[in-house]
Structure formats: C-alpha cells, structure tokens
Amino acid sequence: xxxxxxxxxxxxxxxxxxxxxxxxxxxxxxxxxxxxxxxxxxxxxxxxxxxxxxxxxxxxxxxxxxxxxxxxxxxxxxxxxxxxxxxxxxxxxxxxxxxxxxxxxxxxxxxxxxxxxxxxxxxxxxxxxxxxxxxxxxxxxxxxxxxxxxxxxxxxxxxxxxxxxxxxxxxxxxxxxxxxxxxxxxxxxxxxxxxx
Amino acid sequence: xxxxxxxxxxxxxxxxxxxxxxxxxxxxxxxxxxxxxxxxxxxxxxxxxxxxxxxxxxxxxxxxxxxxxxxxxxxxxxxxxxx
Numbered sequence: 001x002x003x004x005x006x007x008x009x010x011x012x013x014x015x016x017x018x019x020x021x022x023x024x025x026x027x028x029x030x031x032x033x034x035x036x037x038x039x040x041x042x043x044x045x046x047x048x049x050x051x052x053x054x055x056x057x058x059x060x061x062x063x064x065x066x067x068x069x070x071x072x073x074x075x076x077x078x079x080x081x082x083x084x085x086x087x088x089x090x091x092x093x094x095x096x097x098x099x100x101x102x103x104x105x106x107x108x109x110x111x112x113x114x115x116x117x118x119x120x121x122x123x124x125x126x127x128x129x130x131x132x133x134x135x136x137x138x139x140x141x142x143x144x145x146x147x148x149x150x151x152x153x154x155x156x157x158x159x160x161x162x163x164x165x166x167x168x169x170x171x172x173x174x175x176x177x178x179x180x181x182x183x184x185x186x187x188x189x190x191x192x193x194x195x196x
Numbered sequence: 197x198x199x200x201x202x203x204x205x206x207x208x209x210x211x212x213x214x215x216x217x218x219x220x221x222x223x224x225x226x227x228x229x230x231x232x233x234x235x236x237x238x239x240x241x242x243x244x245x246x247x248x249x250x251x252x253x254x255x256x257x258x259x260x261x262x263x264x265x266x267x268x269x270x271x272x273x274x275x276x277x278x279x
Contacts, residue, residue, distance in 0.1 A: 099261065100258070100260065100261035102237075102241065102257070102260065104237035104238070105237065105238055105241065133233030133234075134233065134235070134236040134237065135236070136233070137233055137234045137235075137236040137239075138236040138237055138238055141234075141236060141238050141239070142238070180238075183238050183241050183242070186241050186242075186244075186245060187241055190241070190244060190255075190257050190260065191257045193254070193257055
C-alpha cells in the first residue's frame with residue numbers, strides 16, 4: 001500500500017519502500033544464507049519491481065526499508081500486512097537484514113510502534129520458519145507470546161516447513177517496548193563508535 | 197603471525213559467554229554462535245557489552261560479526277590489547 005509512514009529511532013529509520021528498492025530487496029532475498037527460509041524468488045529484477053508495484057496497490061499492507069539514520073544506508077526490510085477486516089490485527093514479517101546489521105532490535109521496535117501507536121492495532125502476530133532458531137529466540141526474548149506451532153505452514157520451493165507463531169498484544173507492548181528500547185540504544189551506542 | 201590468545205583470556209571469554217547465555221562452557225568447546233539457538237541478535241548486543249567489561253576492550257561496530265565463537269572472540273580481544 002502506498003503510504004508515508006516514517007518511523008525514526010536512535011540509529012535506524014523505517015521508510016516506505018518503493019520500486020527503486022527492488023535491487024536491494026532482490027539481493028537480500030537471494031543471499032545464500034536465507035535460502036530455505038523464504039519463498040523462492042525468480043532472481044529477475046523486473047519481477048521484484050512488479051511485486052513492489054503490486055504491493056503499492058494492495059490495501060492493508062505496509063512495507064518498509066530499514067535504513068541507517070546517519071546516512072540512509074539500507075540495511076533491511078520488514079512489513080505489516082494481512083490486516084484483518086476489523087482493522088484490529090495484522091501479521092508482520094518480510095524481515096530481512098544485512099549480515100552483521102545491528103538493526104534487529106530497533107527495526108522490530110519501530111514496527112511495533114507503527115502497529116500500536118500509529119495504526120492503533122490491538123495485536124500483531126508473526127510466523128517464523130521453525131528451524132530459524134535465532135529469530136524464534138528473538139521473538140521469545142522480546143516478550144512475545146508463543147502461540148503455537150503451525151505444521152506445514154509454509155511451502156518453500158519443494159519443502160513443507162512448520163512455523164512458530166508469536167503474538168504481541170497492545171497491553172503487553174509497553175513491556176516489549178522497554179526491553180527492545182534498551183538493546184536499540186545499546187546498538188546505537190556501538191554504531192556511534194564508527195568503524196576501523 | 198599466528199595469534200594464539202593466552203589460556204586465561206579464553207577462560208574469561210568462556211566464563212562471560214556462559215554467564216550471559218546461562219550455561220557452562222567447557223574448555224575445548226568452540227561454542228559456535230550458529231550452533232546456539234538462543235544466541236540471537238538481542239543476546240549478541242548484550243554479549244558485546246559483557247565481553248567488553250570482562251576483557252577490558254572496546255570493539256568496533258564492524259567487528260561484531262567476527263564475535264562468533266570462543267577462539268574468534270579471544271583473538272579479536274587480544275588484537276585490542278586484552279591479555
């Protein structure tokens with residue numbers, strides 16, 4: 001969905017994605033380290049552009065690029081989509097970050113801020129490929145409720161995989177916010193040191 | 197030159213990882229991040245600060261991806277002057 005929702009954090013920003021980001025998205029999605037965890041893509045830039053253009057026409061779908069506040073360097077993507085008819089609940093995902101990025105806590109924090117404080121949702125949920133242990137752990141540690149395992153939730157190429165579902169409700173959001181805020185601030189402090 | 201951190205440095209790395217991740221790490225266990233499901237990105241940031249405190253070093257932002265196991269952490273810490 002075409003939108004103008006920008007969220008600013010300590011060191012990272014969420015800004016609306018556009019067709020100009022297709023090459024970056026394609027590079028993230030075709031990286032070898034994420035194979036087996038995502039729906040396969042064609043690898044063609046034109047297909048990725050078309051997908052983003054389709055997304056821009058789809059209501060109830062917010063898709064962002066995670067970028068460094070300092071210089072606008074793109075570090076990842078995430079999205080909020082499948083908004084339910086009563087506008088109370090949506091799923092979040094499409095969460096990909098460059099290897100070594102410190103943007104995980106802050107990008108998740110900003111996504112939840114968008115969901116609860118900007119869009120007024122009552123709940124967000126996410127489904128993670130069950131073998132993606134680090135992301136499952138991230139959600140557990142962020143204070144999300146693990147609501148179940150969904151057998152055969154995803155078909156990735158020729159492989160059927162289970163998903164772990166997590167949920168965060170608005171009443172629990174302050175707990176998760178405070179927890180992620182600490183790590184986001186620490187990540188920003190590290191990034192402020194610069195590089196070798 | 198082949199960097200071989202002193203055994204006591206590796207012991208402090210193991211101890212710090214063990215405290216943060218909540219389980220003892222035996223000598224000789226390389227303790228690779230990829231093998232530890234709970235060593236997620238939140239825990240990694242926590243570990244950076246714990247390791248810096250325990251080892252008396254300060255890592256650069258673009259070095260954090262190198263903190264992948266006991267030996268790699270000890271080697272990087274030694275290059276920052278830890279003994």
